[in-house]
Amino acid sequence: DADVTQTPRNRITKTGKRIMLECSQTKGHDRMYWYRQDPGLGLRLIYYSFDVKDINKGEISDGYSVSRQAQAKFSLSLESAIPNQTALYFCATRKNTEAFFGQGTRLTVV
Amino acid sequence: GIQVEQSPPDLILQEGANSTLRCNFSDSVNNLQWFHQNPWGQLINLFYIPSGTKQNGRLSATTVATERYSLLYISSSQTTDSGVYFCAVAERTGTASKLTFGTGTRLQVTL
Numbered sequence: 008d009a010d011v012t013q014t015p016r017n018r019i020t021k022t023g024k025r026i027m028l029e030c031s032q033t034k035g036h037d038r039m040y041w042y043r044q045d046p047g048l049g050l051r052l053i054y055y056s057f058d059v060k061d062i063n064k065g066e067i068s069d070g071y072s073v074s075r076q077a078q079a080k081f082s083l084s085l086e087s088a089i090p091n092q093t094a095l096y097f098c099a100t101r102k103n104t105e106a107f108f109g110q111g112t113r114l115t116v117v
Numbered sequence: 118g119i120q121v122e123q124s125p126p127d128l129i130l131q132e133g134a135n136s137t138l139r140c141n142f143s144d145s146v147n148n149l150q151w152f153h154q155n156p157w158g159q160l161i162n163l164f165y166i167p168s169g170t171k172q173n174g175r176l177s178a179t180t181v182a183t184e185r186y187s188l189l190y191i192s193s194s195q196t197t198d199s200g201v202y203f204c205a206v207a208e209r210t211g212t213a214s215k216l217t218f219g220t221g222t223r224l225q226v227t228l
Contacts, residue, residue: 040216049203049218065215066118095158099216104148105165106205106216111158 010034013098013109020088020116028083028112030098039081040099040106041065041073050097056081088116119144119208123219130194130226138189138222140204147214148207149180151189154221155200163189163202194226 011032020026030039037058042050052065054073062073070092074082085092093116098109120143130136140149151163164171164178166187171178175194180187191198201221207214 038214042218049220050205052215052217055215097160101207101214101216105162106150106207107162108152108160111160113158 011098011100011107011109013096013112015112016110017113018115020114022089022116024088026085026088026114028096028098028114030081030083030109032079032098032100032107034100034102034107035078036100036102036107037078038101039075040101041071041081041083042097042099043067044095044097044111053083053096085114085116088114090116092116118215119146119206119217121204121206121217121219123202123204123222125222126220127223128225130224132194132196132226132228134194134226135190135192136194136224138191138202138224140187140189140206140219142185142187142206144185144208146182146206146208149182149187150205150216151178151187152203152205153198153200154203160203191224194224196226196228199224199226 040055041053056075059075072084096112122141124139148167153161166178166180168182175192177190203221205216205218
């Protein structure tokens, strides 16, 4: 089993719909992150969290919200999806050193 | 925030050739990692290397933190090395460290 699991792996949704992307980890790390990758570009940080009581905005948080339900779970929500949120989304975890990434969620908003 | 620049942006190699990818960063960092994103989109950890030199098979990396750069060396390249190579650095902000990514080097290895 993967240490960092994202669900779903692929999703197509309609404009205006609410969607949640989920991430769970078995590494026992305290820090969790959500990134977005657009075609041909690097990863940009949406939100990050140090623990269940600590949520921080990244560089592109508008249109997104997150929930840290437990140390091992960090969910990303799009309250009202729009087409320019079509992208590849990654969850990551980190303790003090190396970061580990999930397999990614490919989201298409039509 | 910290800026991370990678060069070259694109690279085409013939199988068996060697290459050097560079990552420059604008400020002091706690950590630095190199990743390979394969054609299926998966991010694979290559090196965690905030300083010094490491080797893993045909790949090696060197980070000179005082001069704010890191190099990734690929020797005897294979077609499976194709994909995008990212470096990412961690700066300390508040209570959590943020990982900032470069824009990547897209590598294509041809037969």
